[in-house]
Amino acid sequence: MEALRNREKDVSDELRNAEYGKKPKSIVENWLKDVSDKKTEVQDVEQKAEKRRNLSRLPFLRLLDKNIEELIELIEQGRFPEGLLIDVHDKKGEALLTSPLVGQTTAERNLEKIWKCFINDEIICIGVYGMGGVGKTTIATHIHNRLLESPSSADHVYWVTVSQESSIHKLQNDIAKYIRLDLSKEDDERKRATRLFNALGGRKKFVLILDDMWKVFPPKEIGIPIGVNSGKLLITTRSLEVCRGMKCQQNIKVEPLSTEEAWDLFTKNVGTEKVLDQKIKEIAMSIAKECSGLPLAIVTTARSMTGVDDIHDWRNALDELREGVEGFADMEDKVFKKLKFSYDRLKDEKLQQCFLYCALFPEDYKIPKMDLILYWIAEGLLDGRRTRRAKFDRGHFILNKLENVCLLESAKDCYGSIYVKMHDVIRDMALNITKKENGGPIFMMTSGRLLQIPNEIEWSENLERVCLEEDIIEEHLSTSISRKCPRLLTLLLQNYRNIEQIPNSFFVHMQSLRVLDLSYLGNLKRLPDSISNLKSLRGLFLNQCHYLEYVPSLAELKELRELYLHRSGVTEVPKGLQGLVNLKCLSLFRALGIQSIPTGLLRSLSQLQCLRLDDCFNVDVETEELISLRQLEMLGVNFSNLHGFNNYVNTQHWQRLSHYCLQIKSGHGHDLLPCRRVSISELGRAIMLNCSIVLPSNMQELNIENCVLPTSLLDFSPSLGKNACRDLERCHIGGSEGIEHLWSFTSTTTSVPINLQTLRLTNLPDLISLFKYEGVEREGGPPAPIPETGFFSRLKLLSVWSCEKVKYLFTARLVRHHMQNLELIRVFRCSQMENIIVDEEEEEEGITTERISVLTFSKLRSLKLQDVLQLKSICTGTNTMVCPSLQKIKVDNCPKLRRLSLSTINVDDNRRESEAHPGCLIKISGQKKWWDLLEWDNPQAKSVLQPLFSVIEPPTFPLYRTEGGTWFKDLACYEEVK
Numbered sequence: 001m002e003a004l005r006n007r008e009k010d011v012s013d014e015l016r017n018a019e020y021g022k023k024p025k026s027i028v029e030n031w032l033k034d035v036s037d038k039k040t041e042v043q044d045v046e047q048k049a050e051k052r053r054n055l056s057r058l059p060f061l062r063l064l065d066k067n068i069e070e071l072i073e074l075i076e077q078g079r080f081p082e083g084l085l086i087d088v089h090d091k092k093g094e095a096l097l098t099s100p101l102v103g104q105t106t107a108e109r110n111l112e113k114i115w116k117c118f119i120n121d122e123i124i125c126i127g128v129y130g131m132g133g134v135g136k137t138t139i140a141t142h143i144h145n146r147l148l149e150s151p152s153s154a155d156h157v158y159w160v161t162v163s164q165e166s167s168i169h170k171l172q173n174d175i176a177k178y179i180r181l182d183l184s185k186e187d188d189e190r191k192r193a194t195r196l197f198n199a200l201g202g203r204k205k206f207v208l209i210l211d212d213m214w215k216v217f218p219p220k221e222i223g224i225p226i227g228v229n230s231g232k233l234l235i236t237t238r239s240l241e242v243c244r245g246m247k248c249q250q251n252i253k254v255e256p257l258s259t260e261e262a263w264d265l266f267t268k269n270v271g272t273e274k275v276l277d278q279k280i281k282e283i284a285m286s287i288a289k290e291c292s293g294l295p296l297a298i299v300t301t302a303r304s305m306t307g308v309d310d311i312h313d314w315r316n317a318l319d320e321l322r323e324g325v326e327g328f329a330d331m332e333d334k335v336f337k338k339l340k341f342s343y344d345r346l347k348d349e350k351l352q353q354c355f356l357y358c359a360l361f362p363e364d365y366k367i368p369k370m371d372l373i374l375y376w377i378a379e380g381l382l383d384g385r386r387t388r389r390a391k392f393d394r395g396h397f398i399l400n401k402l403e404n405v406c407l408l409e410s411a412k413d414c415y416g417s418i419y420v421k422m423h424d425v426i427r428d429m430a431l432n433i434t435k436k437e438n439g440g441p442i443f444m445m446t447s448g449r450l451l452q453i454p455n456e457i458e459w460s461e462n463l464e465r466v467c468l469e470e471d472i473i474e475e476h477l478s479t480s481i482s483r484k485c486p487r488l489l490t491l492l493l494q495n496y497r498n499i500e501q502i503p504n505s506f507f508v509h510m511q512s513l514r515v516l517d518l519s520y521l522g523n524l525k526r527l528p529d530s531i532s533n534l535k536s537l538r539g540l541f542l543n544q545c546h547y548l549e550y551v552p553s554l555a556e557l558k559e560l561r562e563l564y565l566h567r568s569g570v571t572e573v574p575k576g577l578q579g580l581v582n583l584k585c586l587s588l589f590r591a592l593g594i595q596s597i598p599t600g601l602l603r604s605l606s607q608l609q610c611l612r613l614d615d616c617f618n619v620d621v622e623t624e625e626l627i628s629l630r631q632l633e634m635l636g637v638n639f640s641n642l643h644g645f646n647n648y649v650n651t652q653h654w655q656r657l658s659h660y661c662l663q664i665k666s667g668h669g670h671d672l673l674p675c676r677r678v679s680i681s682e683l684g685r686a687i688m689l690n691c692s693i694v695l696p697s698n699m700q701e702l703n704i705e706n707c708v709l710p711t712s713l714l715d716f717s718p719s720l721g722k723n724a725c726r727d728l729e730r731c732h733i734g735g736s737e738g739i740e741h742l743w744s745f746t747s748t749t750t751s752v753p754i755n756l757q758t759l760r761l762t763n764l765p766d767l768i769s770l771f772k773y774e775g776v777e778r779e780g781g782p783p784a785p786i787p788e789t790g791f792f793s794r795l796k797l798l799s800v801w802s803c804e805k806v807k808y809l810f811t812a813r814l815v816r817h818h819m820q821n822l823e824l825i826r827v828f829r830c831s832q833m834e835n836i837i838v839d840e841e842e843e844e845e846g847i848t849t850e851r852i853s854v855l856t857f858s859k860l861r862s863l864k865l866q867d868v869l870q871l872k873s874i875c876t877g878t879n880t881m882v883c884p885s886l887q888k889i890k891v892d893n894c895p896k897l898r899r900l901s902l903s904t905i906n907v908d909d910n911r912r913e914s915e916a917h918p919g920c921l922i923k924i925s926g927q928k929k930w931w932d933l934l935e936w937d938n939p940q941a942k943s944v945l946q947p948l949f950s951v952i953e954p955p956t957f958p959l960y961r962t963e964g965g966t967w968f969k970d971l972a973c974y975e976e977v978k
Contacts, residue, residue: 093144093147093148093156093157093158093159094148095144095145095148096141096144096145096159097141098138098141098142098145099138101138101139101142105258105261106255106256106257106258106261107135107138107139107254107257107261110128110139110252110254111139111142111143113252114126114128114139114143114234114252115143115146117250117252118143118147118153118154118207118232119153121230122249123232123249123250124226124227124231124232124233124249125219125226125232125233125235125246125247125248125249125250126232126233126234126235126248126249126250126252127235127237127240127242127243127244127246127248127250127251127252128140128234128235128236128237128251128252128254129236129237129238129239129240129242129243129251129252129253129254129406130238130253130254130255130406131238131256131294131339131342131406131407131423131426132238132296132338132339132341132342132406133294133295133296133297133335133338133339133425134254134255134256134294134295134296134406135254135295135296136211136212136236136237136254137211137212137236138295139254140209140211140234140236141159143209143234144157144159144209147207153205153207154205154206154207154232155203155204155205155206156203156205156206156207157206157207157209158175158178158179158206158207158208158209159178159209159211160174160175160178160208160209160210160211161174161211161212162174162210162211162212162213162214164212164214164341164345166214166215166217168189168193168217168221168222169189169192171210171217171222172189172192172193172196172222172223175196175200175208175222175223175224176196176199179199179200179203181195181196181199183195183196189221192223193220193221193222193223194223195223196222196223196224197220197223197224197225197228200223200224200225200228200231201225201228201229201231202229203229203231204229204230205229205230205231206229206231206232207231207232207233207234208224208226208231208232208233208234209233209234209235209236210233210234210235210236211235211236212236212237212238213235213236213237213242213246214237214238214239214242214341214345215242216241216242216245216246217246218245218246218247219233219246219247233246235248238342238405238406239404239405239406240253240403240404240405240406241401241404241405255293256292256293256294256295256423257293257294257295257298258293259288259289259293261293262288262289262291262292262293262298263285263288263289265288265295265298265299265302266284266287266288266291266298266301266302267302268302269298269299269302269303270284270302270303270305270306271302271303271306271307277309277311279311280309280311280314283311283314283315283317283318284305284314286318287301287305287314287317287318287321288301288302290318290321290322290424291321291424291425292423292424292425294335294423294425296334296335296338297331297335297425300331300334300335301317301321301331304317304331305317321428331428332432335425335429336428336429336432339425339426339429340429340433342405342406342407343355343407343429343430343433345405346401346405350381350382350384351398351401351402353381354376354381354398354402355402355407355408355430356430356433356434357372357375357376357379357381357465357490358372358402358408358420358422358427358430359422359427359430359431359434359443360443360445360465360466360467360490360492361422361445361467362445362467362469363424363427364421364424365421365422366411366413366419366420366421367419367420367421368417368418368419369395369396369399369418369419369420370672372395372399372420373391373392373395373396373399374539374541374562374564375490375515375517375539376395376398377391377395377539377561377562378514378515378538378539378561378562379489379490379514379515379538379539380514380538382394382395387609387633388584388585388609388610388633388634389633389658399420402420403420407422407426408420408421408422408426409421409422409423431443438462438464439462440460440462441460441462441463442462442463442464442465442487443463443464443465443466443467444459444460444463444465444466444467444468445466445467445468459483459484459485460485461484461485461486461487462487463485463487463488464487464488464489464490465488465489465490465491466485466488466490466491466492467490467492468492468493468494469492469493469494469495483506483509483510484509485509485510486509486510486511486512487512488510488512488513489512489513489514489515490513490514490515491510491513491515491516491517492515492517493517493518493521494517494518494519494520494521495520495521496520496521496522496524497520497521497522497523498522498523499521499523499524500523500524500525500526501524501525501526501528502518502524502527502528503528504528504529504530505530506528506530507528507530507531507533507534508530508533510534511533511534511535511536512536513534513536513537514536514537514538514539514559515537515538515539515541516531516534516537516539516540516541517539517541518541518542518545519541519542519543519544519545519564519566520543520544520545521545522544522545522546522547523547524545524547524548525547525548525549525550526548526549526550527542527548527550527551527552528552529552531552532552532553532554532555532556532557533556534557535556535557535558535559536559537557537559537560538559538560538561538562539560539561539562539564540554540557540560540562540563540564541562541564542564542565542568542570543564543565543566543567543568544566544567544568545565545568545569546567546568546569547569548568548569548570549569549570549571551570551574551575552574552575553574553575553576554574554575554576554577554580555575555576555578555579555580556576557576557580558579558580558581558582559582560580560582560583561582561583561584561585562584562585563577563583563585563586563587564585564587565587565588565591566587566588566589566590566591566612566671567589567590567591568591569591569593570591570593570594571593571594571595572593572594572595573588573594573597573598573601577601577604577605578600578601578604578605579604580605581606581607582607583605583607583608584607584608584609584610585608585609585610585611585612586605586608586610586611586612587610587611587612588612588613588616588619589612589613589614589615589616589636589669589671590614590615590616590667590669591616592615592616592617592618594616594618594619595618595619596618596619596620597613597619597621597625599622600625602621602625602626602628602629603625603628605629606628606629606630606631607631608629608631608632609631609632609633609634610632610633610634610635610673611626611629611632611634611635611636611637612634612635612636612673613636613637613638614636614637614638614661614663614669615636615638615663615666615667615668615669616638617638617640617665617667619638620639620640620644621637623644623647623648623651626648626653627648627651627653632656632657633656633657633658633659634657634658634659634660634673635654635657635659635660635661635662636660636661636663636669636673637661637662637663638663638664638665638666638669639662639663639664639665640664640665641664641665642664642683642687642691642693643691645662645664645693645694646691646693646694648662649662649694649695649696650694654676654696654698655696655698657676659673659674659675659676660673660676660677660696661673661677661678661679662677662678662679662696663678663679663680663681664679664680664681664682664683665680665681665682665683666679666680666681666703666705667681668681668703668705675700675701675729675730676696676698676699676700676701676727677699677700677701677702677703678695678696678699678701678702678703679702679703679705680693680702680703680704680705680707681704681705681706681707682706682707683707683708683709684707684708685708685738692716692717692718693716693717694717694719695717695719695720695725697719697724697725697726697727698727699725699727699728700727700728700729700730701728701729701730701731702720702728702730702731702732703731703732703733703734704716704732704733704734704736705732705733705734705735705736706734706735706736707736707737708736708737708738709733709736709737709738709739710738710739711738711739711740711741712739712740712741712742712743712744712772713739713742713743714743714744714751716739720743720751720753721751721753725753726753726754726755727755728753728755728756729755729756729757729758730756730757730758731753731756731758731759731760732758732759732760732761732762733760733761733762733764734760734761734762734763734764735762735763735764736763736764737764737765737766738766739764739766739767740766740767740768740769740772741767741768741769741770741771741772742761742770742771743770743771743772744771744772752771752792754793754794755794756792756794756795757794757795757796757797758795758796758797759795759797759798759799760797760799760801761799761800761801761803762799762801762802763801763802763803764802764803765803765804765805766805767803767805767806768805768806768807769806769807769808770806770809770810771814792814792818792819793818793819793820793821794821795819795821795822796821796822796823796824796859797822797823797824797826798822798824798825798826799824799826799827799828800826800827800828800830801826801827801828801829801830802828802829802830803830804829804830804831804832805832806830806832806833807832807833807834807835808833808834808835808836808837808838809825809827809833809836809837810836810837810838811837811838811839812837812838812839812853812855812875812879815837815855815856815857816853816855816856819857820856820857820858820859821859822857822859822860823859823860823861823862823885824860824861824862824863824864825860825862825863825864826862826864827864827865827866827868827871828864828866828867828868829866829867829868830868831867831868831869831870832870833868833870833871834870834871834872834873835871835872835873835874835875835876836865836871836873836874836875837855837874837875837876837879837881838876839876839877839879853879854879854880854881854882855875855879855880855881855882856881856882856883856884857881857882857883857885857886858883858884858885859885860883860885860886861885861886861887861888862886862887862888862889862890863883863886863888863889863890864888864889864890864892865890865891865892865894865897866890866891866892866893866894867892867893867894868893868894868897869893869894869895869896870896871894871896871897872896872897872898873897873898873899873901874897874899874900874901874902875901879901880901880902881901881902882902883902886902886921887920887921887922887923888921888922888923888924888925889921889923889924889925889926890924890925890926890952891924891925891926891927891930892925892926892927892952893927894926894930895930897930898933898934898935899934899935899937900934921945921948922948923948923950924945924948924949924950925949925950925951925952926949926951926952927951927952928951931949931951
């Protein structure tokens with residue numbers, strides 16, 4: 001009876017809050033009458049049963065049971081399988097007004113990506129994210145309208161705009177209003193969610209679109225039954241974190257428009273029918289470009305210029321956009337206010353400061369992530385973390401956060417270095433914030449077109465941060481005028497190639513300065529003595545000052561935390577370091593002129609967390625001084641001999657380090673310390689005969705070059721075995737004699753490091769095979785026994801270059817059991833190699849049998865074979881490779897290779913460009929003569945693959961040579977191996 005009363009209440013509420021047609025309403029009213037009649041009948045039977053004795057009550061109880069069953073059936077009918085509101089409100093939804101999409105390659109592509117998610121039954125939650133004003137809502141409205149037009153895609157489509165200060169309670173009300181469900185009398189969020197869940201769940205193939213979400217509200221807590229009756233959820237947001245929190249299965253980022261698309265949108269919104277004068281058109285195109293592809297900014301600026309035909313007005317508008325928004329009210333009111341919500345929602349003041357710091361750099365500037373974090377550390381923005389590693393973790397967290405909410409964009413250069421950059425409009429918004437909060441500009445920077453001559457610079461007393469780069473104000477640094485900037489915290493003066501000295505007066509009135517970066521002043525010879533008086537200085541960066549001869553005493557800089565002299569020309573450690581009790585980082589990486597470190601200096605720097613002396617060939621450091629640094633977390637050091645190296649490793653001091661680069665006569669360090677690396681060079685035969693090497697067991701990378709090695713890596717160092725070297729991920733051996741194989745194994749054991757991911761072998765004249773197998777070697781391949789465990793299961797990249805005696809890489813059994821994660825195979829200039837994979841022979845009762853099988857490289861993406869003159873086949877015998885993820889094949893100057901031995905090559909005719917998904921072959925390259933002579937198992941294969949083939953052109957680059965002595969045919973090959 002309780003269930004009946006609840007159901008009656010639900011239906012009555014829905015009837016009161018909905019407008020229905022006559023027929024649906026009558027159906028519901030008839031159901032209510034039937035329920036009422038049956039309820040009366042049940043109550044009547046109950047009353048009669050109460051008046052009878054036990055035995056005479058039985059007939060009435062049986063009748064009561066029957067009536068209750070009929071009542072339950074009526075209740076179930078009242079649930080209406082398709083949902084009450086489907087019966088009584090048969091509207092699918094109404095199309096929303098929207099603007100046309102601009103850009104076939106951007107907006108249309110995003111639209112199709114989202115649409116494919118709706119076609120895919122397995123995807124039930126989709127996230128669309130991007131910076132404010134980029135066009136997320138516009139794309140979502142097009143999806144909404146297309147769903148309405150497609151009868152098979154959705155039965156019901158609901159659009160809910162989420163307010164910035166929304167809550168679960170408010171969002172439940174907003175959704176309930178769209179589906180005509182009254183929740184006003186229910187305050188308990190769980191019960192509200194249940195009712196909402198049941199109401200939506202009764203609608204088959206519904207789509208709910210939540211536009212502009214700012215917080216994570218788990219769908220079940222709201223009452224959204226995604227996945228029930230094929231229901232789906234689409235959200236738009238500025239934050240990738242919201243997409244992840246909502247557990248979206250597909251996250252699609254909306255990027256800004258291209259230059260061409262931006263101009264197209266601008267012309268459609270400028271609203272003039274007259275043809276623009278050519279000079280005005282050029283200015284208009286520059287204005288559109290200033291908006292950097294942000295549709296909201298483009299539309300706003302275009303409409304503000306509607307009907308304007310005076311070239312002076314157009315030039316003024318362009319100047320205002322370039323120099324700031326003062327006077328450009330529309331941009332500030334309609335664009336910046338919208339974007340500022342993302343900034344305001346950061347809430348954490350330090351996070352906001354870190355964001356605003358990024359506006360210091362010029363437009364379109366790629367800011368190296370590590371440099372930015374170091375500036376934050378030096379200025380004190382990350383002081384809440386005690387250890388250096390924690391500071392870097394916090395810095396990366398902040399950058400990831402700013403990227404996820406689309407206030408920063410990530411980028412990479414051609415060398416793989418990671419940067420962040422600010423969208424131009426976001427940067428203008430950030431500068432606008434700093435002006436408003438401080439009553440005027442506090443940043444000064446070059447932008448590529450400002451500060452052309454010295455007298456344009458205004459050194460205001462309010463300045464807090466200055467970034468001046470490039471050779472455009474050289475004369476300015478040569479004047480003796482003192483700059484009065486008492487509030488200045490950060491000063492970045494970089495890339496002035498012709499500056500030889502800076503006047504002493506320049507820094508006199510900058511006593512608050514915390515960060516000073518004079519890196520890349522290529523001809524700077526002397527620092528002014530006034531730097532000695534910058535008592536608030538916490539970070540001094542003098543990297544790549546190759547001709548720097550003089551650094552004044554730093555004894556008074558008691559606050560100094562970071563001192564960087566990367567690749568500088570100094571010939572001695574700066575004076576006065578002994579008293580710098582707060583110094584956390586001393587970096588002399590590749591400061592080749594330094595001959596020694598004063599005895600006792602390191603002991604006095606007890607707070608050091610980072611010490612960089614790697615690639616300093618002439619500096620010997622006593623082991624006792626290194627191990628005295630109890631706070632040390634990051635270490636780079638070059639030992640002049642094996643004895644010093646072994647002494648240090650035996651102390652176990654390296655176990656406390658999160659990052660290190662330990663070298664023996666090696667010059668292969670890196671500006672950063674990305675991992676735990678050991679680099680060894682120039683160990684001769686006499687050294688190896690008299691002493692074995694001890695390696696730290698937690699090293700992640702090993703580089704050996706220009707050494708005379710024993711026949712096996714285990715003979716070089718027993719610690720290179722499987723159990724002693726579990727963290728080793730990358731190994732490179734180059735330019736070394738003597739080594740014949742790397743590791744060995746029997747049928748039950750192996751010595752191969754189990755976590756190895758990258759293996760590069762370069763110029764090893766004595767190498768015969770990668771592994772030494774149990775038993776006697778035979779011509780063409782080894783015996784069969786190989787352990788059945790995946791000891792090489794994490795290897796991703798194998799590159800073999802100029803190893804003249806190697807005849808094969810793998811055995812078939814090795815591939816079957818141990819190579820499932822290999823992604824790239826590169827073989828270059830191995831003149832005796834005949835096969836990539838060879839068969840084994842198994843002896844059973846004296847009968848030799850040949851194993852025939854399909855060999856699967858499930859993740860192989862790229863196969864490159866170059867100058868392998870004797871290569872006859874990829875697989876010997878009738879073995880065949882299956883490579884479902886293969887994308888690129890390159891065969892250059894392998895004249896004897898006649899069969900590719902690939903049983904299946906995936907080709908998708910609809911996706912030929914870079915967007916091709918993994919598993920779709922997109923390119924085969926080689927000489928035309930080789931292609932024409934290829935033999936095919938399937939006669940149709942060549943015609944199918946012909947469109948993917950491209951002819952390799954003769955090299956146009958000179959030969960390149962590595963530091964290990966290997967010659968490269970072209971720059972591309974050099975970069976690949978490097």
